[in-house]
Amino acid sequence: MIIHASGKAHLPGCTHIVPSDVRPPVYGWVLAPSPGAWRRLSPSHPLCATQGNTRRAAVGRCETCDATQ
Numbered sequence: 001m002i003i004h005a006s007g008k009a010h011l012p013g014c015t016h017i018v019p020s021d022v023r024p025p026v027y028g029w030v031l032a033p034s035p036g037a038w039r040r041l042s043p044s045h046p047l048c049a050t051q052g053n054t055r056r057a058a059v060g061r062c063e064t065c066d067a068t069q
């Protein structure tokens with residue numbers, strides 16, 4: 001899961017993301033999110049990045065990515 005500075009989470013392969021742009025400080029990411037982590041993330045339940053910029057936390061889902069889930 002890739003977390004942008006805006007707090008929006010994307011999934012690998014999202015057309016909104018240029019892979020070469022995915023690096024700190026703009027992005028943080030979680031390589032192996034737990035099952036259901038995508039569905040659970042919300043402003044009251046942020047998902048924190050574990051790699052890249054680990055100060056990033058996702059509070060919302062990319063709608064395009066969400067449609068694939």
Ligand SMILES: [Zn+2]
Pocket residue numbers: 009010011014015016062063064065
């Ligand atoms: Zn996306």
